[in-house]
Amino acid sequence: MRKTIKINELKAGGTVDDLFAVRLKKSIGPYKGGTTFHLWVSDPGGDISLKYWGDKDNVAIQKIWDGISKGSVLRVKGRVNEYNGSLELHVNPTSGDSITVLDEGDFDIRDFVASTPMDIEQMKGHLFSVIRKIDDPWLKEALSYFFADEEFVRNFCECPASITHHANWLGGLLEHTLRVVKLCESYCQIYPDLDRNLLLTGAIFHDIGKLRDYKVTSIIGSTDEGRLIGHLVIGAEMVHDACRFIEGFPSELSMKLQHLVLSSHGTTEFGSPKVPMFPEAVALSLADLTDTRIEDMIMVKSNPNTEEDWAQNKSVGSVYLR
Ligand SMILES: [Fe+2]
Ligand SMILES: [Fe+2]
Incomplete structure (x- = not known):
């Protein structure tokens, strides 16, 4: 079965018979009509609360609940x-509504995890042309430690840039990295004192930890490593391992690369364990902030979930939609 409607296209008062992925199992418990449970479900159009208003057969409802896990695909x-x-979404079985858990193979994964609207091969070509222009021999080696590995490149090109924010689709990391690289290239033109090789290598590396932070099934989720350690520390560790592998790699350059990754969110409030402490690190963190802020606002504006002139969003605040 294929999806026919996305969450952002749903209208109040309508009926639905479609597929949704379970993002979160919230709770099950009694209510005056019997047993109810609550889920959050998602698709590429967003996410939505789902409430199941069961009857008094709590054993049957518990069985449905137990059969659902995070990442399950449901026909609702x-x-x-x-x-x-x-x-x-309200499911009321006494009115003929139902929830069925689908087996793998009964749905198409492309209905749940969106792909970048950009051309991946073209973006990959652009990234490699930037890598080829890095002329510091140590940074060249550090880059090829990762980008000469076909499996790494495949994973890098498929990885999303986030779970619910900007570019939360396959290929999103490549898209975001390229925009950050382009912003850094323009900073280098305006501020010729910036070390271009160092800044662009840092820009390419800054989110590689996301390869181990995210896991893509019918939803984009976090790995335990991602939750416990986070992509900045994971990325700095990956860079550290690469520099240690390259014989004779200057330890100061290794520290600078790790610092670029660790400080790329700019402030401790945004999850950086270190604030930027040299000009290239400031430039990288500002390029990262520029892209995430603009992309997050574009995302709210293109998917407002309201017919009003203003949308309220937890991460970006008020957005004027006209
Ligand atoms: Fe990041
Ligand atoms: Fe980033």
């Missing part, structure tokens, strides 16, 4: 209701 027959200004 229900209604779209508005509650507290947000849309919700």
